[in-house]
Amino acid sequence: MARILVAVMALGVMVTLGVVSAQDDGASGDETAMPPYTRTGADTCLKCHDETSEFPVLSIFRTPHATVGDEKTPFAGLQCEACHGPGGEHGKRVRFGQERPPIPAFGDNSIWSTDRENEICLDCHRGSERMHWEASTHRRYDLGCADCHEVHDTHDPVTVTAEQTQVCLDCHVEQRSAVNQASSHPIRAGKMDCSACHQPHGALTEAMLSKPTVNETCFGCHAEKRGPVLWEHAPVTEDCTLCHRPHGSNHPALLTKRPPLLCQECHSRAGHPSIGRTGADLPSGRASGFLLTGSCTNCHSQVHGSNHPSGSNLSR
Ligand code: HEC
Ligand code: HEC
Ligand code: HEC
Ligand code: HEC
Ligand code: HEC
Ligand code: HEC
Ligand code: HEC
Ligand code: HEC
Ligand code: HEC
Ligand code: HEC
Known part of the structure; x- marks a missing residue:
């Protein structure tokens, strides 16, 4: 852990200048006055959010979001605040009995709307894969990126075939009973996942299928039926x-x-x-x-x- 912290500190110092000079407010907002960013980024946050936290804050330094040298990652820029938004007020000392100004947490109690939180992620991750997010059924039902992704975790279950299904089936109870029926695709065995057929970020197809039609989806693996x-x-x-x-x-x-x-x-x-x-x-x-x-x-x-x-x- 000590080694990681040192790396973190080094990183913090490296990008402090960038942090201070960043004046844009991160996202187009429905919220009014933006609080300031911290002066030292993650270094400030980690004074309070350390290894004693119940929530695994530090493991994010072992994820692709903290790849040293990749200038596209949050940690090459505003660091924690690239996702959580300006934490200048939140990170200040508060007097006893005073309430700490909140900061977006990507959860049920977050001070930002789901759309606004998603926009933070999409600013870096629009790409072709999430081109149809806005029109997707998941977006229409107010899902957030963080409903499926665990970005603080060193491994994000929804991106692992054997574990993804559990994430999806937590919400999709009808499909949960279907995959447990006598005849099914090898989903239960963890050899196939939902994204073998679906594009969870949205697609212009029936049921967000990843190919244009049902049959094209099936032919992807059952080519002999084509x-x-x-x-x-x-x-x-x-x-x-x-x-x-x-x-x-x-x-x-x-x-x-x-x-x-x-x-x-x-x-x-x-x-x-x-x-x-x-x-x-x-x-x-x-x-x-x-x-x-x-x-x-x-x-x-x-x-x-x-x-x-x-x-x-x-x-x-
Ligand atoms: C001076 C101590 C301190 C600093 C510095 C600090 N926090 Fe916090 N933070 C807290 C405490 C205490 C909580 C617990 C929730 C509360 O009391 O509001 C918290 C809660 C949070 C939460 C959860 C909010 C929620 O609604 O559940 C997030 C996310 C967070 N902090 C992120 C950050 C980030 C990012 C930074 C750096 C910009 C930061 N914090 C800096 C003390 C601090
Ligand atoms: C890539 C975006 C991103 C970065 C960078 C990031 N976080 Fe988070 N953080 C999230 C998301 C999303 C959640 C919601 C929980 C989840 O799904 O993993 C979260 C949750 C948290 C929580 C717990 C909130 C709760 O519900 O109790 C804390 C505390 C926190 N982050 C602090 C930090 C600190 C400190 C840093 C910098 C060291 C940081 N985060 C960097 C995206 C980020
Ligand atoms: C400042 C830009 C930035 C922000 C903000 C950001 N990411 Fe990333 N993210 C990256 C980069 C860079 C990578 C690593 C390279 C890649 O896979 O594209 C990455 C990787 C990922 C990965 C792949 C991880 C893996 O295991 O391969 C996921 C999933 C992801 N981000 C989700 C999110 C989510 C969800 C949010 C919002 C909470 C978010 N990102 C916010 C830049 C960002
Ligand atoms: C319904 C669950 C779900 C939601 C909501 C979701 N994702 Fe994903 N995401 C996945 C799955 C499943 C994968 C793995 C895809 C695969 O195996 O092809 C993935 C992969 C990714 C990846 C890494 C692979 C890639 O496509 O480059 C990124 C980045 C990503 N998602 C970003 C986001 C962002 C940003 C949002 C919010 C706008 C989001 N995701 C919302 C389920 C979800
Ligand atoms: C947090 C809850 C939640 C999670 C997690 C979730 N979904 Fe959904 N999903 C919904 C809701 C709500 C709907 C819309 C109502 C419905 O069709 O059940 C939906 C709809 C869908 C649809 C139908 C789309 C359409 O246009 O008819 C598909 C396909 C789907 N989800 C696949 C997935 C996959 C694959 C995963 C995992 C990667 C996943 N979902 C994870 C809540 C979730
Ligand atoms: C072999 C391909 C395939 C796999 C794997 C798959 N689906 Fe589907 N799914 C489909 C097709 C095709 C449809 C649309 C037609 C239908 O339901 O008959 C569909 C429809 C759906 C719908 C919309 C149902 C409705 O009634 O509108 C949901 C939700 C869904 N799938 C969730 C999931 C989840 C969750 C998983 C993972 C456990 C999963 N799917 C795995 C092919 C697949
Ligand atoms: C969804 C409707 C549907 C189902 C279910 C279906 N069929 Fe058909 N079948 C058709 C249609 C439409 C044709 C073409 C009829 C024509 O060209 O006159 C056809 C043609 C046939 C033919 C050739 C008829 C000919 O004129 O030479 C046979 C044999 C046949 N089906 C057997 C079956 C068998 C066996 C099953 C069950 C495993 C089955 N069908 C299920 C709709 C269906
Ligand atoms: C990602 C690859 C993949 C896709 C896409 C796919 N399948 Fe499959 N399918 C499999 C595998 C693997 C098996 C299991 C083969 C085995 O057990 O020998 C299978 C088995 C089957 C079986 C036989 C099941 C049994 O019990 O004998 C049927 C029927 C089937 N698939 C229909 C479909 C249909 C319909 C679609 C499109 C909606 C589809 N598959 C899409 C991979 C796929
Ligand atoms: C008219 C009904 C019907 C339609 C439509 C149909 N199937 Fe089938 N399929 C069957 C029947 C019946 C069986 C069982 C065959 C047996 O008992 O020998 C079967 C078996 C299978 C199997 C497992 C055995 C094998 O032949 O490999 C696969 C895979 C399969 N179907 C894929 C598909 C795909 C992919 C499509 C769409 C292109 C499709 N089926 C459309 C009736 C149908
Ligand atoms: C014992 C073998 C056998 C079984 C079992 C059988 N068929 Fe046939 N079927 C035939 C033969 C042989 C023909 C061609 C008859 C002809 O050309 O006059 C035929 C023709 C057909 C045709 C073409 C249209 C027609 O009437 O000429 C259809 C449709 C059809 N069968 C459907 C079915 C269905 C549905 C079943 C199950 C309920 C079934 N068959 C069971 C042997 C069988």
Whole structure:
């Protein structure tokens, strides 16, 4: 810890000049008068926020935000105040019984609006990845960057595949139960995360999918389903979710229903009846092969389309 503190101090001294000369108010604000910045940046903050703090303040020096020599990081500029805003007033000594002027904490009690806090992060992180943040569902529901990201932590769980899912599922209870169903993508096992299909920062697509359509999203990993095939099955070309639930299902292969019910959502029962019959009630007296096989896919095995010259009925 001592070593880190020394590094911090050195850094503080290095950039003190920059801190003092920075006169811009950080963000366009709805708040009125801006308090001043501290004169010595992090050095001031660390006088009170040290290793005895309950909140892990210091671990931020082991994150990419404190990479020494990267002039784009907060610590090359206003340091703590690059995110928390001017702390000149907050960092002063206060008399006994007097209240310490607040400083934005990115939490429920923060003195800034969520949008304003997000703007601080976006000033450095707009990029292509967060181009659609303003229009995103998460932004519309007032999520902040800090609802998912833990910037003070040496590792930010939401950026780690095996841990991201927990962050998302804390809020998304419907998907939590889905991924625990019998058939699901290997999400539970920690081998796949939500951002394999979604762009949590927003996208101009249905359900913030990371590719333009549902099918393009699926083809990213199931390329063999893209075709082209000689004999297409119309719903497959249209939308995989006509038959599959992406998050999980109690039917095999993530299906919305089991065949024959699945197939009969669209195909008339008239052609091949699928109610189990003994045969006695059939004119021929023989049980129907269409029924006793139990599933349409026993014969129509190529539900995703066929490349066989005579595969028009998707059976080979
Ligand atoms: C003189 C001591 C002192 C200094 C210097 C100081 N703080 Fe604080 N800070 C506190 C105390 C005490 C609290 C606990 C909350 C309170 O009493 O308002 C606090 C709370 C905070 C909080 C949480 C606010 C909340 O609403 O939960 C943040 C964030 C914070 N400080 C950041 C900073 C930053 C950034 C700096 C440097 C610019 C800084 N502090 C400098 C004493 C200090
Ligand atoms: C990259 C932006 C950023 C920088 C730089 C930064 N913080 Fe923070 N800080 C946050 C965010 C975001 C939170 C909210 C908690 C979280 O999600 O990690 C926070 C939380 C805190 C809290 C706890 C607030 C609470 O809810 O109790 C304190 C105290 C604090 N920061 C102090 C500091 C100090 C001191 C520094 C400089 C050494 C610093 N921060 C640098 C973004 C930053
Ligand atoms: C002064 C500019 C600046 C500010 C303000 C800032 N960042 Fe960063 N951030 C950086 C730089 C530079 C990096 C390291 C290089 C990179 O990955 O782009 C970084 C890295 C990150 C990373 C990737 C970390 C990793 O493990 O790879 C995340 C996530 C992040 N920032 C989130 C945030 C959030 C959330 C906020 C607001 C609370 C914020 N940043 C505020 C400049 C900034
Ligand atoms: C709903 C959760 C969520 C919210 C809210 C969120 N992020 Fe992220 N962020 C993620 C996830 C998940 C990743 C990892 C992405 C991946 O694996 O492709 C990530 C990655 C990042 C990264 C590092 C990788 C990159 O894209 O360069 C940065 C920087 C970042 N987010 C910044 C932000 C900022 C700024 C905000 C607020 C405007 C924000 N995030 C809000 C979930 C979120
Ligand atoms: C703090 C709570 C919270 C967290 C954490 C969170 N979300 Fe959300 N998310 C919401 C809310 C609220 C909505 C809007 C209501 C809804 O659709 O449930 C939403 C909506 C969505 C939508 C639907 C978007 C649309 O346009 O229909 C997707 C997809 C999504 N979130 C993915 C994620 C992913 C992926 C993560 C993790 C990286 C995540 N969320 C983390 C709260 C959260
Ligand atoms: C295999 C790709 C894939 C993965 C992985 C995935 N999703 Fe989705 N998600 C989709 C598709 C496709 C849709 C839109 C169509 C649908 O729901 O049928 C969707 C829709 C959503 C919606 C909007 C639901 C609604 O009813 O509008 C939310 C919220 C969501 N996903 C959250 C998550 C979360 C949280 C995770 C991680 C546990 C996750 N997704 C993982 C593909 C995926
Ligand atoms: C990031 C890669 C990825 C994406 C994107 C993806 N999948 Fe998967 N999918 C997998 C993996 C990995 C498996 C598991 C394969 C295994 O267990 O052998 C799988 C398995 C499946 C299965 C078979 C499940 C079973 O129990 O047999 C179906 C059906 C499926 N995916 C449909 C979809 C659909 C529909 C989409 C688009 C919404 C999609 N996948 C997007 C990687 C992906
Ligand atoms: C008409 C319904 C239907 C549609 C639409 C559909 N599937 Fe399937 N899919 C099935 C059925 C039924 C099974 C189970 C196959 C079996 O029992 O042999 C299956 C199985 C799968 C499997 C696991 C077995 C395998 O063949 O690899 C994957 C992966 C899969 N589908 C991906 C997709 C993708 C990607 C799309 C969209 C391009 C899609 N499916 C569209 C009905 C459909
Ligand atoms: C979402 C609706 C939908 C579902 C579900 C569906 N289909 Fe289809 N299917 C179609 C459409 C539309 C066509 C094209 C009909 C046409 O061209 O006349 C088609 C064509 C077919 C054909 C070729 C018909 C021909 O004229 O040669 C077969 C065989 C078939 N489906 C079997 C199945 C089976 C087996 C399932 C269940 C695994 C299934 N379908 C599920 C909509 C669906
Ligand atoms: C025992 C094998 C078998 C089973 C089981 C079976 N089919 Fe067929 N199906 C066929 C054959 C063979 C044809 C081609 C008939 C023809 O060309 O006259 C066909 C044709 C079709 C067609 C094309 C339109 C038509 O009527 O000619 C559709 C749609 C179809 N089947 C759907 C289904 C559905 C839905 C199920 C499950 C309820 C199912 N099939 C079960 C063998 C089967």
